[in-house]
Amino acid sequence: MESVSREFVRAAPRLDGMVVSAVGYRTRGERPGVHRGLPSPYLTLIFSLDGLVVTGATPEQAGTWGAVRTDIVIGGLHQTPAYVVRPEHEAGIQLAVHPLAARALFGVPAAELAGELVTPGAEVMGRRAAELRELLCEQGGWQERFASLSAYLRQRAADATSAGSVRPEVGEAWAWLARHQGVGTLRGLSRHVALSERRLTTLFRAETGLSPKQAGRLMRFQRARNAVVRPVAAGAAPDLARVAAECGYYDHSHLVRDFRQYTGASPSAWLAEECRNIQAGSHGGGEE
Incomplete structure (x- = not known):
């Protein structure tokens, strides 16, 4: 074989x-x-x-x-x-x-x-x-x-000439979400870019396909996923409660719910499935 x-x-x-x-x-x-x-x-x-x-x-x-x-x-x-x-x-x-x-x-x-x-x-x-x-x-x-x-x-x-340009408010909204690592309120974001929450959501969704809240959740999840992967890559077990607290989740169960939505599995089940790929170095950086 x-x-x-x-x-x-x-x-x-x-x-x-x-x-x-x-x-x-x-x-x-x-x-x-x-x-x-x-x-x-x-x-x-x-x-x-x-x-x-x-x-x-x-x-x-x-x-x-x-x-x-x-x-x-x-x-x-x-x-x-x-x-x-x-x-x-x-x-x-x-x-x-x-x-x-x-x-x-x-x-x-x-x-x-x-x-x-x-x-x-x-x-x-x-x-x-x-x-x-x-x-x-x-x-x-x-x-x-x-x-x-x-x-x-x-x-x-x-x-590129015919595709138009990204509205500056949307660009700044994305940058704000990234700086806050996906943790922040729509009210705070809308104030930052000087648009109403409804107008900002409409423009943001028209550009990205997601609402600002959905984009922020993805940013937070990616940070949490990377935090879970790092100790596994080093041969250690992750501390999920600590990851949840550091990444802005309410508690451990909140982190588990996001994992189930985004991976279709619990953190432990996903890690068991992906362990060999993680050890081989296929995870990390911006994207897997």
């Missing part, structure tokens, strides 16, 4: 904050199954270098005709897990993209990507994206691939 090998390579995107993290991955000898792609406050962009990425809203859908099959994945902001078929071998590059960079990099606001769990990337980014994927498959090293992908995205951002 083929031994299991996992390779994860991180790169500094250097794209003016538009891309939060970039990871190249290659695995061999995995037991086929289904992986949970968790919600986060970032968009997902994947260029597969080894076959199609197969995704569903449920584990059952991921294994049927109803699954989305594409070699370039764009994932919008969502609040439930996406279930991704894990084949015996896979490879690709996964980016966590700032949602307010969607207009520049994808040509549409992030809200237009929120209706579907996954959108085939070539439908959004066009033929040039498919040509880039072919180039990435042909290239021999991760640094060369990262350089080609960065150059492509920089050119897309430079050429």
Whole structure:
């Protein structure tokens, strides 16, 4: 039987904050199954270098005709897990993209990507994206691939003219939520950007597909998830009560409820499922 090998390579995107993290991955000898792609406050962009990425809203859908099959994945902001078929071998590059960079990099606001769990990337980014994927498959090293992908995205951002711009109030609202790590009131946020709560929510949702409260919850959950993962990566057990207190949850049970919504499992069950990936280094940074 083929031994299991996992390779994860991180790169500094250097794209003016538009891309939060970039990871190249290659695995061999995995037991086929289904992986949970968790919600986060970032968009997902994947260029597969080894076959199609197969995704569903449920584990059952991921294994049927109803699954989305594409070699370039764009994932919008969502609040439930996406279930991704894990084949015996896979490879690709996964980016966590700032949602307010969607207009520049994808040509549409992030809200237009929120209706579907996954959108085939070539439908959004066009033929040039498919040509880039072919180039990435042909290239021999991760640094060369990262350089080609960065150059492509920089050119897309430079050429972006028809997608419009993000309203400054929405940009400042997102920055405020990020500074407060998802903990804060809508009243405080609306006062900060000098808009009514209703007007701010309307503009924010039109740009991102989420309300400010929903975006804040995702930011808080991502912070908590990373805090839970860190000790596991070091071979220790996480202190969930401490994580809950540090991340702004009312109590331990409040943290568990968010985990169940965003992962479909309790923290302990999710950690048991993901332990090998965490130890291999596939979690951390902006996006898993």
